[in-house]
Amino acid sequence: MNAALPRELLRVDDLHAKALEGEHGILRGFSLTVREGEVHAIMGPNGSGKSTLASTLLASEAYEVTSGKVFYKGEDISSWSTTERAKNGMFLGFQYPQEISGVSVLQFLRQALSARKGIDLSILELRLSAMDWM
Known part of the structure; x- marks a missing residue:
């Protein structure tokens, strides 16, 4: 008998985003699922979109999501403001x-x-x- 999977905390489906003042996409089809108890590391060279991803997940006004969805605890939060996301427990912690x-x-x-x-x-x-x- 298979044990039930831990609860899904964050799911990003085919996320595409660009800087508000830019023409070219920075995130092009990013997908990720994070379940309760999991730890993930997003790694890559400078300019690969790590900070853009973090900022986009928190609805930064500096970026525009051109397609894709973000789910938090099973709920589509794609239209939520930064404030709504923060009130529901999302935050950005800095490396230093x-x-x-x-x-x-x-x-x-x-x-x-x-x-x-x-x-x-x-x-x-x-x-x-x-x-x-x-």
């Missing part, structure tokens, strides 16, 4: 976040995971949780 004086990255991650799980995790529990994700 600003430091918070006196707070290590490990402390920050422990606090975030503790809040998500509703319990106070020790540093050891955080490391074990991180190893489960890898």
Whole structure:
């Protein structure tokens, strides 16, 4: 008997997008499905569309989606504003976040995971949780 697949969190179907002030498409047919518990990395050389994808997923006004759909938790959010997407839990985290004086990255991650799980995790529990994700 097959176990049910984890819940779909994000699905991008055949997304095409261009800069609002540009003529040429930057994203040309990008598709991706991310399910609950999965971690994905979007990698590529400079200029390959990684930042455009992130900005487009959050409905940046600097880009125009010319075709394709974006689904979040099963709902078509293609027409949602940036504000609507943020209110529903979507956000853009930067690769090099600003430091918070006196707070290590490990402390920050422990606090975030503790809040998500509703319990106070020790540093050891955080490391074990991180190893489960890898």
